[in-house]
Amino acid sequence: MKQKLFNHIKNIPGWKSKRKIVLFSVDDYGNVRLDSQKARKELDKAGLKVSTRFDAYDTLETKEDLEQLFEILNSVKDAHEKPAVFTPYALPCNIDFERIKSEEQREYFYELLPQTFSKLEDLQTKAYLGTWPLWLEGINKGFLKPQFHGREHLNLVVFKEKLKTKDKDLMVNLENRSYTSIEAKNYEPIGYTAAFSFRNQDDQKDFPDLMETGLDAFEKVFGYPATVFTPPAGQFPVTLEGSLSELGLQHLDKPFYTARHLGNDQYKKEINVLGFDHKSNLTWLVRNVVFEPTDDRGLDWVTYTFQQVEAAFFWGKPANISSHRVNFCGHIDPKNRAKGLGALKELLKRIVQKWPEVEFMSADALGDLILEERRRD
Numbered sequence: 616m617k618q619k620l621f622n623h624i625k626n627i628p629g630w631k632s633k634r635k636i637v638l639f640s641v642d643d644y645g646n647v648r649l650d651s652q653k654a655r656k657e658l659d660k661a662g663l664k665v666s667t668r669f670d671a672y673d674t675l676e677t678k679e680d681l682e683q684l685f686e687i688l689n690s691v692k693d694a695h696e697k698p699a700v701f702t703p704y705a706l707p708c709n710i711d712f713e714r715i716k717s718e719e720q721r722e723y724f725y726e727l728l729p730q731t732f733s734k735l736e737d738l739q740t741k742a743y744l745g746t747w748p749l750w751l752e753g754i755n756k757g758f759l760k761p762q763f764h765g766r767e768h769l770n771l772v773v774f775k776e777k778l779k780t781k782d783k784d785l786m787v788n789l790e791n792r793s794y795t796s797i798e799a800k801n802y803e804p805i806g807y808t809a810a811f812s813f814r815n816q817d818d819q820k821d822f823p824d825l826m827e828t829g830l831d832a833f834e835k836v837f838g839y840p841a842t843v844f845t846p847p848a849g850q851f852p853v854t855l856e857g858s859l860s861e862l863g864l865q866h867l868d869k870p871f872y873t874a875r876h877l878g879n880d881q882y883k884k885e886i887n888v889l890g891f892d893h894k895s896n897l898t899w900l901v902r903n904v905v906f907e908p909t910d911d912r913g914l915d916w917v918t919y920t921f922q923q924v925e926a927a928f929f930w931g932k933p934a935n936i937s938s939h940r941v942n943f944c945g946h947i948d949p950k951n952r953a954k955g956l957g958a959l960k961e962l963l964k965r966i967v968q969k970w971p972e973v974e975f976m977s978a979d980a981l982g983d984l985i986l987e988e989r990r991r992d
Contacts, residue, residue, distance in 0.1 A: 622926035625871045625903055629889035630985055631931035635973045637699075637924070637966060638933060638981055640868060640902055642845065643940040644703035644761065645728050645836075646768040647710065647794065648673040648808075651739060652947055654791035661787040663796035668909055669939075670796045674946040675709075675731065678746040681753060684943055687956050688758045691963045693975045699963050700757055702978040703940070704764035704845050704868070707832040712792045715778075720789065723775055725767055728836050738792075742946055754837070760977035763841035763864070765810040766829030772818050773799055773807045804876055809848035815878050819852055826855075830862055843868055843900065843978045853877060860896040866982030867897045870937070889932065891989050898982045902937035903927050908958035909942045909951055917961045924966060933981055 648669060649655055655671070665671045688699040709731045711724040718724070732747040753759040777785040777797075784797045799807040806812050813819050834840045844859060845868035853875050859867065869887040877883055889901040904923040908916040924934040943959070945952025966973055976984075 619922070619926075622923050623930065626927050626930035626932045629901065629932070630891075630988075632933065632984075633931060634933075635928055635970045636933035636976050636981060637693075637936065637973055638976050638978055639699070639701045639906075639936045639938060640704065640845070640900075640978055641701050641938045641940060642704045642764060642847075643673065643706075643768065644676060644764075645705040645707060645709075646673075646764075646940075647675050647731060647792070648768070649795050649947065650674065650792040654793045655947060657791045658787060658793065658796050661783070663784055663787060665796060668951075669941050672909070672944050672947045672951045673795070673939075673941040674944050675735065675743075676746070676750075676940060676944065677742040677946045678744065678749055679742070680943060680945055680952060681746065681749050683945070683952065683956055685753055685756070685758045687960045687963070690960060691967045693967070694972045695974065697975055698756075698758060699975045700977050701759050702843070703759055703761045704843075705761040705833075705837070706764050706766065706768050706847075707829065707836040708767045710767070710769070710789075710794060712789055715789060720778060720781070720786070723771065723778060727832060760979065761833075761837055761841075762843035762845075762868075762978055763830060763833050764845060765847045766825050766832060768808050768810060768847045769794055770802075770805050770807055770809055770812060771821060771825070772813070773797075773802050773805055776802075804880070806848050806850070809846075809850045811846045811852065812848065812850040812876065813852065813878065819855070822852065822855060823858070826859075826862055830864075842866055843982060845869070849873060850876065853883065856895050856897075865898060865986065866900050866979065867892075867895065868900045868902065868978060870902055889935075890985060898985050900935060900978055900982055902935045903932060904934050904936040906936050906938045906958075906962065907942060908955045916958050917965065920962055921965055928970070933976070935978075935981075 691699055707728050708725040711726040714724040729747050735743040788794050797807045840863055843866040844864050873885050874882045875885055887899055887901050892899050906920040927934040942955035943952055
């Protein structure tokens with residue numbers, strides 16, 4: 616009962632539309648986390664624990680991952696005969712494992728995503744041969760419209776300090792071309808994968824450069840400038856939010872509720888509302904539906920998510936479905952991918968059956984629609 620009530624309460628304020636709009640906001644594409652089954656075994660041997668499903672299954676998307684995803688997205692059509700579309704919040708850069716090793720592990724270096732795929736074509740040919748061309752094909756066919764999730768999915772304060780001390784967890788990961796299962800309690804509230812989390816002002820000094828170089832890299836990799844941003848782990852300094860529009864960003868993806876860290880263990884509770892925000896000069900795109908089908912919480916995820924879509928439409932809201940790449944990864948265990956994609960197929964089928972007038976839309980398209988209506992008004 617509480618969940619059903621919350622489904623409705625979170626959809627009352629903000630921008631509304633009579634159109635039935637569905638978008639999938641899916642985090643973490645392009646990010647190297649766990650390299651392979653072999654890497655996971657080596658991490659296990661070294662005593663690095665699997666704490667979450669991300670530690671166990673979250674790998675850079677393979678060719679088979681994308682092929683099967685595109686098949687599911689193309690299995691349904693909206694009112695305009697368009698397939699379902701993912702907005703992958705993507706990272707254009709990854710750790711350059713080989714260069715860090717060649718430099719005797721003294722400095723941090725990164726590489727562009729196509730370079731990562733090129734290396735993996737040689738190292739894991741069966742899984743990765745032709746994956747990057749397929750990525751680009753997915754964009755051209757309308758299955759994917761990536762947007763910006765940061766330069767890379769790691770916190771440089773944590774990484775550089777651990778590199779300097781030759782921390783065991785990090786060294787084992789670097790040897791296995793991975794970045795997962797790392798202990799970072801001494802850095803709280805920084806998360807080791809949260810690029811823009813911080814303890815104090817000093818930890819933020821490189822953030823502007825990360826945004827600028829990251830957005831430049833995104834345009835080089837994907838062929839167009841990003842207009843939407845959501846930070847890794849949803850953490851970003853309040854003080855820098857106002858500068859995002861100056862970097863060419865127009866829309867900011869947010870959760871409905873968040874506790875924003877202000878530094879020095881102080882937090883600000885925020886309820887975010889869909890629509891244009893005058894203070895930041897950005898459109899806020901608020902996720903109001905959750906879909907994590909490989910997260911074993913004892914839920915019927917298709918029904919759970921479908922009920923949230925119903926509530927969104929009842930209040931005239933787009934259904935902004937929040938998810939993660941790990942739900943659709945099969946490189947470590949194909950059963951994980953089968954579970955996630957099976958649930959996705961059933962959810963899409965139920966949506967188009969109940970609302971044949973539905974429109975599948977990417978995040979930037981929704982943001983542009985809101986801005987367009989604002990200009991007309």
